[in-house]
Amino acid sequence: MAYEHILVETHDNVGVITLNRPKALNALCTDLVREVGSALNDMEANNEIGAIVLTGSEKAFAAGADIKEMADKSYMDVYLEDFITNGWEVITTCRKPIIAAVAGYALGGGCEFAMMCDFILAADNAKFGQPEITIGTIPGAGGTQRLPRYVGKSKAMEMVLTGRIMDAEEAERAGLVSRIVPLEELKDEAIKTAAKIADLSRPIVFTAKESVNRAYETTLAEGLRFERRTFHATFATEDQKEGMQAFAEKRSPKFNHR
Ligand code: CAA
Numbered sequence: 001m002a003y004e005h006i007l008v009e010t011h012d013n014v015g016v017i018t019l020n021r022p023k024a025l026n027a028l029c030t031d032l033v034r035e036v037g038s039a040l041n042d043m044e045a046n047n048e049i050g051a052i053v054l055t056g057s058e059k060a061f062a063a064g065a066d067i068k069e070m071a072d073k074s075y076m077d078v079y080l081e082d083f084i085t086n087g088w089e090v091i092t093t094c095r096k097p098i099i100a101a102v103a104g105y106a107l108g109g110g111c112e113f114a115m116m117c118d119f120i121l122a123a124d125n126a127k128f129g130q131p132e133i134t135i136g137t138i139p140g141a142g143g144t145q146r147l148p149r150y151v152g153k154s155k156a157m158e159m160v161l162t163g164r165i166m167d168a169e170e171a172e173r174a175g176l177v178s179r180i181v182p183l184e185e186l187k188d189e190a191i192k193t194a195a196k197i198a199d200l201s202r203p204i205v206f207t208a209k210e211s212v213n214r215a216y217e218t219t220l221a222e223g224l225r226f227e228r229r230t231f232h233a234t235f236a237t238e239d240q241k242e243g244m245q246a247f248a249e250k251r252s253p254k255f256n257h258r
């Protein structure tokens with residue numbers, strides 16, 4: 001399928017989606033979000049792909065929802081089209097791991113897009129923020145809910161109330177990003193990391209992702225029960241047998257995703 005606002009590539013078993021609307025610093029207009037959703041659905045259905053990288057340009061991962069597109073909408077417009085939720089949630093329902101590789105600005109919806117992914121690798125020039133308050137609105141794609149879960153209440157509240165932008169080092173210290181890599185290595189490192197995941201057992205990767213996500217949706221007791229049951233379930237897979245047998249035989253495992 002031909003896309004206008006994104007580039008789609010595959011590197012062996014890794015799918016890469018690059019936001020590509022440079023004149024607007026990858027502002028997330030409706031069509032761009034729709035294209036990302038469509039590309040993700042294709043990658044989810046493609047058995048060759050085991051993990052996905054979502055990235056932008058060196059200057060901007062994404063500078064937010066498209067302010068020009070939003071500016072004149074009425075309450076009834078945004079309510080009826082379920083604005084911002086509609087179309088964005090594909091990132092959170094995708095079972096294959098998605099790594100956000102963030103360079104430059106990840107502001108507003110851009111920061112929220114990144115936080116919907118499974119983890120964020122940041123280039124050393126990355127900048128994160130929820131500046132919606134400075135344009136008379138609030139984060140609308142999970143910023144008030146996911147940011148506190150990543151960085152805690154105090155920092156999230158300061159960022160949401162003031163619109164202050166944090167740099168990559170602060171984002172790493174706060175736990176928003178898993179690690180920082182030099183800008184020129186970001187894409188390669190993200191693909192390498194995704195390939196490492198894609199080479200592992202697909203059902204076990206799905207199970208691990210589902211179990212970590214459960215930590216953010218339930219109580220500790222329920223989460224631990226879920227983990228125990230899904231851990232037990234891994235013993236019903238061929239890949240658990242292969243993985244442990246390969247360890248005992250001092251060889252690399254050959255997972256067949258069953
Ligand atoms: N929406 C629409 N267009 C945007 C945009 C956005 N979020 N961010 C940047 N652009 C456009 C600019 O309008 C400009 O276009 P023109 O050349 O046609 O004027 C172009 O991208 C380049 O931007 P700047 O000239 O502003 O570039 P800069 O380097 O001087 O500044 C910036 C960069 C600090 C990121 C600045 O562009 C900026 O503040 N952008 C808006 C950030 C923002 O408020 N994001 C939150 C949006 S609301 C939201 O996301 C709601 C939600 O929760 C989902």
